[in-house]
Amino acid sequence: MAVSHIDSTVVDAAPVALSIPTPEEGIPTSLRQFINGIWSHNRSNDASDWASDFASHVNYCYYNGGGLADRNFIQRDREKLVDRYPSRNYRFTDAAVQMQPDGNSARVHYTYSYSYGGARKSASGSCRVSLTVRQTSGRWYIAEYDETVDRR
Numbered sequence: 380m381a382v383s384h385i386d387s388t389v390v391d392a393a394p395v396a397l398s399i400p401t402p403e404e405g406i407p408t409s410l411r412q413f414i415n416g417i418w419s420h421n422r423s424n425d426a427s428d429w430a431s432d433f434a435s436h437v438n439y440c441y442y443n444g445g446g447l448a449d450r451n452f453i454q455r456d457r458e459k460l461v462d463r464y465p466s467r468n469y470r471f472t473d474a475a476v477q478m479q480p481d482g483n484s485a486r487v488h489y490t491y492s493y494s495y496g497g498a499r500k501s502a503s504g505s506c507r508v509s510l511t512v513r514q515t516s517g518r519w520y521i522a523e524y525d526e527t528v529d530r531r
Contacts, residue, residue, distance in 0.1 A: 510523060
């Protein structure tokens with residue numbers, strides 16, 4: 380399993396196409412588009428945009444219940460962030476994609492720094508994200524989501 384690295388950076392602005400490894404480097408175009416979508420949805424204030432990237436049931440690091448989190452939980456969790464910090468800026472860096480032998484799943488790792496602003500609060504820091512994505516019926520979904528946050 381080769382690991383392809385993504386050397387691009389996105390600063391919160393209008394959506395930008397990223398330089399994710401090409402199909403010739405082992406990363407399908409559809410997966411490249413999906414990763415771009417994840418990063419774009421981070422900037423959205425519509426929590427359903429974020430939740431749409433996830434499978435129906437997901438191993439989600441912020442879920443405290445038994446079993447897997449459903450998409451409704453993930454959307455509600457995202458709504459809390461958006462409500463608290465409606466102004467958010469991201470800078471994505473250090474990404475890598477590792478395709479699995481089945482060709483229908485991959486591990487995606489990236490980091491991002493953030494600054495959040497709201498009516499009463501602000502926050503900043505960096506995050507390390509590790510995802511497992513799977514393709515089902517021609518569409519990619521996040522099946523596992525883990526994030527480690529370093530607050531400043």
